[in-house]
Amino acid sequence: MATRRMKVLQVLPALSGGGVERGTLEVAAALVAAGHHSMVMSEGGSMVPELERSGSEHLAWPIGRKSLWTLGLVPRLRHWLRSHPIDILHVRSRLPAWIVHLTLRGLAAEHRPHLVSTVHGLYSVGRYSEIMCHGERIIAVSHTVEHYLRAHYPNLDPARIRVIPRGVRTAEFPFGYQPDKAWWEAWYKQYPALRERFVLTLPGRITRLKGHHDFLELLHRLRIAGLPVYGLIVGGEHPRRQRYARELRERVRKLKLGSHLCFTGQRNDMREIYAASDIVFSLSRKPESFGRTTLEALSIGTPVIGYDHGGVGEILTELFPKGLVPLGDLAELCTRVSAYYQSSPQAPEQHHYRLDDMLTSTLGLYEELMS
DSSP, rough: OOOOOOOEEEESOOOOOHHHHHHHHHHHHHHHTOEEEEEEEOOOOOTHHHHHHHTTTEEOOOOOOOOSGGGGGHHHHHHHHHSSSSSEEEEEEEHHHHHHHHHHHHHHHOOOOOOEEEEESSSSSHHHHHHHSSSSSEEEHHHHHHHHHHHHOSSSSSGGGEEEEOOEEEEEOOOOOOOOOHHHHHHHHGGGGGOOOOEEEEESSSSSOOOHHHHHHHHHHHHHHTTOOOEEEOOOOOOOGHHHHHHHHHHHHHTOOSSEEEEEEEEHHHHHHHOOSSSEEEEOSOOOSHHHHHHHHHHHHHOOOEEEHHHHHHHHHHOOGGGEOOOOOOOHHHHHHHHHHHEEEEESSSSSSSSSHHHHHHHHHHHHHHH
């Protein structure tokens, strides 16, 4: 435990869903549970009520808005920090990190909090992204991110990097989990075509990053081969990405997959959907920094197939190497699914990617800076 109560402010663009946002709420709740003062600064979003219910304070600032007007927040934030002294300022995104950097540069030493940054992504290399290396400590969410930082920013002192992998709450995603009868009845009522099908699920928001085109082509080839597969694309559509969503639906029409695929939209029952799936996929053509959905699915025992790169490749190599497929190898994807259809391999019952470990390490890092 820290020797005194810490005041911690986490900063990110918004609280509208996603892995970065979920991790922010998890750390905030852990801070409150440990007796500390937790604050989060963002433009807001659907997750704010949950944040506040857990005992944290939300500061509604448009600090992630991509506009020159956002620079006007610098003097305002500088004044706020003078009148609201905090111990730890934790930035989780590049634009907010720049606003914080400009703010602290004009702040007297006695008003400056300790600065922590978390590198959640494999950002484009350059000065804009390098701002995430300015923290006293830089949290890398995987060894993949650590290698990215050391390779592209050689002047960064490796001693300032801490690898703290994301984690899942094992009580929330227990091995062997099965939904209750009421959930199954509602599920099949909503999606009756799923009965007696081999269900393939691609989770993630509707963005080009997530590999939807490869998933559609995989379904097409498997249908031609005669396998009774049904595809689920589970994720919300951002208003700014409706053109891409229309592109995907047009591809579904051309491949004649309409009766073999469903877009579920955003769902709040991912644990149940993982359990209802025969295979979960991770098919991003660009390496991801971690692979939260991969870990969640494996945690309850559902097999995962994913491309062998980035954080997903890192998790699969360690926990489920049978799920690794070379990047972009659609023929091997088909072969692997066909093999799983005949005999599905067992996912590991134990793993060390636990949320409690992530939270303990993060709060321990804060306390290290305080000491």
